[in-house]
Amino acid sequence: MARYRVGLQTRERILHATRRLVSELGVEAVTLKAITDEAGVGAGSFYNLFESKEAAVFEVVREAIEAVDPDPARAGTDSLDELVDAFVAFLTDDRPIARIYLQLAVGRGLTDADVGARTMRSHRWRVERFADAWRREDRTLTSAESQALAETLLAGLTGLGITALLDPDFDMRAHARRLLVRVRSPQPQPAER
Template identity: 50%
Template sequence: MARYQTGIRTEAAIVDATRALLADVGVEGTTVKAICDRAEVQAGSFYNVFSSKEQVLIQVAREAIQAVGPDPSLAATETLDELVGAYISFVVDKSPLARVYLQVGASSTTDSSVARRYLRHHVQRAGRFADAMRRADPHLTVEDAAVEAEVLLGALDGLAFRWLLDDMFEFAKHARIAAERYG
């Protein structure tokens, strides 16, 4: 089962191609053939590495969901500003991954396994926002902080979707204002 270097490079090329395609043309246009063409690989090689198309899609989606949150080890002390800043830099600096993140979230039907994973991750993230809010204002109740966190995260997600429709939209500027209003 010891893998060769060439196989590992091929796997990386396939994942890269899949991520780029998802960002460029969405789930609809991301076919196995398109992935293989972009990765400069034949179908046989694809299925030597991945057992199905769904596996790559899941891997890229997982990667995107992971990347949206800042380092979990900081969770106990991070400020709201840092959390918002992390989201902004996710969108600005890793836009392909951000596009995948948003498309996956929206295209998943309510009860798919991807939707559940997505939701679970969202709830964790909302918890980190709520914690940061309570550190800034200890008078805030747990329940109120939870609601405020959902509203702020909703605003950030919504503004990111807005950016998805229009590259020119100034996401960072609006996100910071949202953080001021809902912080």
């Protein structure tokens, strides 16, 4: 039991060090050595818990996302409004971690197959949560329709998030509310010719 507790404490020290360093310096400037020095652990202890620096960074991001999750038990009780609010909270309440996530997802995800696969798993999970909420809100939607609406909403929210990270005066919450209203009740499309 004591050994398990020591492992948990070591893990928490590594995550705390990772969170602090990437928030202050950015993911590219942080080295494994900086993390282990800050955490007061050896590289071997780090590698017993994480396969890479990126794995530790993704764990920090995962914890930040879970901190705002409206349905952490995954009971299928979250609404679209709650999911949108959680998305906005993640991107605006902890800007350094959100910035790191987007840097990894977009920058490294395009060039590093492991980071890209991890980002896509996260995206698919998020789409499924949003699609599930759509189906609970509108039982007439097919699975394909709710997936398409979820993808559209998430694409818009991601774009708003990028803008919010670049412009601290941008009111992402207000824009996200308008986006959700718009996606919920789209204007009729003109007939094709």
